[in-house]
Amino acid sequence: xxxxxxxxxxxxxxxxxxxxxxxxxxxxxxxxxxxxxxxxxxxxxxxxxxxxxxxxxxxxxxxxxxxxxxxxxxxxxxxxxxxxxxxxxxxxxxxxxxxxxxxxxxxxxxxxxxxxxxxxxxxxxxxxxxxxxxxxxxxxxxxxxxxxxxxxxxxxxxxxxxxxxxxxxxxxxxxxxxxxxxxxxxxxxxxxxxxxxxxxxxxxxxxxxxxxxxxxxxxxx
Numbered sequence: 001x002x003x004x005x006x007x008x009x010x011x012x013x014x015x016x017x018x019x020x021x022x023x024x025x026x027x028x029x030x031x032x033x034x035x036x037x038x039x040x041x042x043x044x045x046x047x048x049x050x051x052x053x054x055x056x057x058x059x060x061x062x063x064x065x066x067x068x069x070x071x072x073x074x075x076x077x078x079x080x081x082x083x084x085x086x087x088x089x090x091x092x093x094x095x096x097x098x099x100x101x102x103x104x105x106x107x108x109x110x111x112x113x114x115x116x117x118x119x120x121x122x123x124x125x126x127x128x129x130x131x132x133x134x135x136x137x138x139x140x141x142x143x144x145x146x147x148x149x150x151x152x153x154x155x156x157x158x159x160x161x162x163x164x165x166x167x168x169x170x171x172x173x174x175x176x177x178x179x180x181x182x183x184x185x186x187x188x189x190x191x192x193x194x195x196x197x198x199x200x201x202x203x204x205x206x207x208x209x210x211x212x213x214x215x216x217x218x219x220x221x
Contacts, residue, residue: 048119049129056111056133056186057140063107063182064144067171071099071145074169078158096171100145101178104138108185115186116193130190134183142179145171 072092076083115130116122149171151157161167173179 042125045123045125049125051129052115052126053129053133053136056130057136059107059111060137060140061144062141063103063137064141064148066103067100067141067145068149070103071096071171073150075166076154076158076169077164077166078161079163083154083158093172093174097173097175097178100142100173101175101181104141104178104181105185107137108134108182108187109189111182112186112189113193116190116197120194120198122190122194122198127187127190130186131183134186135179138179138182142173146173 072095074085074092074096076085111130111134115126119126146152150168152170154169157167
């Protein structure tokens with residue numbers, strides 16, 4: 001005669017059946033697709049952020065040329081004593097700052113949209129690269145517009161053209177806060193698109209035998 005089998009002695013040497021052990025498996029065994037959804041590693045994100053920052057800084061060249069082309073000219077005239085505005089009631093000087101600000105806002109909005117389309121998951125390094133690149137691009141555009149624009153030495157320019165002859169004043173950005181228009185616009189647009197259309201975190205994996213916290217799912221019931 002042989003002794004009857006008990007739950008502690010499974011047939012043919014098989015391991016004992018423990019429903020709680022199987023229920024805990026999904027929490028430890030994560031499918032490979034879940035790891036892929038987490039996005040690239042930190043080093044890859046930092047590299048991508050650096051590339052974005054450099055690309056936006058280079059785009060500052062285009063902003064500087066557009067500012068030089070579209071900004072209104074401020075006419076000056078000189079006499080034997082000094083150089084002064086030809087039209088004292090002119091608003092061209094305000095238009096120079098306004099033109100730069102509007103162009104920078106447009107560049108910021110476009111760069112925020114493009115970066116979101118290329119990298120929808122976002123991330124802190126990406127946002128930092130977007131902001132730094134926009135600021136560098138704005139500074140480069142500002143300095144390039146002044147460098148390529150009209151002569152900055154007003155006295156020498158006035159002597160060259162002669163007394164009573166009008167000439168263009170050098171480009172000036174009196175409101176230095178306009179340099180923040182590009183990075184702020186890019187940041188706001190990108191964060192807004194990420195909040196509205198960015199990927200959502202996946203739902204947690206359900207346990208195989210239900211939630212142990214619910215008494216109706218317990219094996220003892």
